[in-house]
Amino acid sequence: MTELLVGTKKGLFVLRGEPGDEFEVAARSFAGEPVEYAIRDPRSGRYLASVTSAFYGPKVWVTDDPAGEWQETEGLTLPEGQEQALKRIWTIAPSEAEGQLFAGGDPAVLFESGDGGLTWSLNESFWNQPTRSEWSPGAGGLCLHSVATWPGDPQRLALGISAVGVWLSDDGGQSWRHGNDGLVPRYIPEEAREETLALCVHNLHRARKQPERLFMQFHGGVYRSDDAGETWTDIGTDGGLPSDFGFPLVLDPDDPDSAYVIPLVADLDRVTPEGRVRVYETRDAGANWTARGDGLPGEDAYLTILRQAFDRDGAGTGMGLYFGATSGDVFGSGDAGGTWFTAATRLPPVNSVRVA
Amino acid sequence: MAVVRLRAPLSELAGGTKELRLEGATVVDVLRALEREHPDMEGWILDERGRIREHINVFVNREYGREDTSVGDDDRLHVLPAISGG
Numbered sequence: 208m209t210e211l212l213v214g215t216k217k218g219l220f221v222l223r224g225e226p227g228d229e230f231e232v233a234a235r236s237f238a239g240e241p242v243e244y245a246i247r248d249p250r251s252g253r254y255l256a257s258v259t260s261a262f263y264g265p266k267v268w269v270t271d272d273p274a275g276e277w278q279e280t281e282g283l284t285l286p287e288g289q290e291q292a293l294k295r296i297w298t299i300a301p302s303e304a305e306g307q308l309f310a311g312g313d314p315a316v317l318f319e320s321g322d323g324g325l326t327w328s329l330n331e332s333f334w335n336q337p338t339r340s341e342w343s344p345g346a347g348g349l350c351l352h353s354v355a356t357w358p359g360d361p362q363r364l365a366l367g368i369s370a371v372g373v374w375l376s377d378d379g380g381q382s383w384r385h386g387n388d389g390l391v392p393r394y395i396p397e398e399a400r401e402e403t404l405a406l407c408v409h410n411l412h413r414a415r416k417q418p419e420r421l422f423m424q425f426h427g428g429v430y431r432s433d434d435a436g437e438t439w440t441d442i443g444t445d446g447g448l449p450s451d452f453g454f455p456l457v458l459d460p461d462d463p464d465s466a467y468v469i470p471l472v473a474d475l476d477r478v479t480p481e482g483r484v485r486v487y488e489t490r491d492a493g494a495n496w497t498a499r500g501d502g503l504p505g506e507d508a509y510l511t512i513l514r515q516a517f518d519r520d521g522a523g524t525g526m527g528l529y530f531g532a533t534s535g536d537v538f539g540s541g542d543a544g545g546t547w548f549t550a551a552t553r554l555p556p557v558n559s560v561r562v563a
Numbered sequence: 564m565a566v567v568r569l570r571a572p573l574s575e576l577a578g579g580t581k582e583l584r585l586e587g588a589t590v591v592d593v594l595r596a597l598e599r600e601h602p603d604m605e606g607w608i609l610d611e612r613g614r615i616r617e618h619i620n621v622f623v624n625r626e627y628g629r630e631d632t633s634v635g636d637d638d639r640l641h642v643l644p645a646i647s648g649g
């Protein structure tokens with residue numbers, strides 16, 4: 208039985224089913240509220256959900272039973288006296304340290320929890336970066352959406368932010384530095400690119416078995432780093448992708464040469480190209496990309512798949528892949544993208560999909 | 564005269580031209596001159612208040628420009644869709 212946590216514009220849907228069959232809606236929580244992101248921490252079994260109430264602001268909730276009562280967590284606030292307020296929590300990520308979690312949000316903010324997500328504190332070092340006043344948002348806001356931990360080493364972290372690029376830490380988040388060499392922001396005049404901070408990272412993941420390797424979906428560009436995020440190489444231009452614009456990104460944890468992306472036409476036309484829904488897979492670190500669309504809508508399908516709406520289950524040839532679209536459709540694969548099935552339809556617009 | 568660089572779809576409104584030379588002491592002056600030369604452009608970069616639209620970026624050489632940013636001879640204005648749009 209596979210359980211999916213599907214954050215939508217109108218609540219959290221818990222879907223359960225077997226790969227190949229339609230999934231059932233096992234529970235719905237936060238009815239009517241935008242649920243940005245939800246995960247189940249595999250260490251504790253606890254569920255965590257980021258909810259942005261239009262009335263009451265962003266909050267993270269926890270529960271041991273997603274069909275039961277949820278408890279509001281504490282500490283997700285910016286320091287008093289700031290002009291800015293917390294707008295949204297984009298991601299929640301288990302750390303490599305026992306009981307520790309990270310939460311990333313808008314405005315480019317990182318929180319840490321040492322008690323499994325019940326209480327949170329601001330990462331002051333990142334909040335106090337001296338260039339912060341110059342940071343600019345992407346279309347989704349100034350969002351810290353990716354936290355890439357290093358297997359076995361809680362000191363080494365990489366953050367992805369729209370639109371402030373990659374940030375690296377070797378001391379568990381006490382200090383930070385840029386990791387942007389090689390990124391080409393085509394949306395900036397050529398003469399201004401070298402010194403710009405406006406680097407619009409859309410997604411960032413680390414290869415579990417080769418942690419110095421990271422993959423990135425950029426705002427126009429797919430990149431790979433083989434030196435822990437210090438420098439980046441374009442892998443989106445010549446390998447067969449129909450477009451190098453998109454948001455979602457998934458890696459096979461057993462294969463450091465693997466990555467999956469779901470291209471959209473372009474920043475001015477954020478739908479699946481040619482009316483066809485296709486996931487693209489590389490197994491040679493980005494040299495070649497292969498379309499995986501068997502079972503996905505093949506005509507008149509202009510879907511938008513958001514940043515956090517793509518996830519995996521397991522690894523290798525039997526890896527599950529699941530993604531949701533703003534159309535309210537959720538698709539799955541039980542064979543690493545070889546074939547696809549429709550897991551759910553007619554949900555509200557999907558913000559995020561995570562395998563519980 | 565300043566050099567104004569455009570990308571699609573704005574360049575298509577300018578008859579396919581991606582680079583023009585226009586007079587103006589400020590960014591808004593140059594953009595008004597652009598509208599006069601290519602009336603189809605009216606309303607695309609400047610809104611009805613005469614302000615640069617929220618999701619358009621205008622660079623003067625390497626720097627972000629605002630409506631009142633000074634423009635000199637041989638300055639380059641780049642008009643681009645911002646990443647905050649779309």
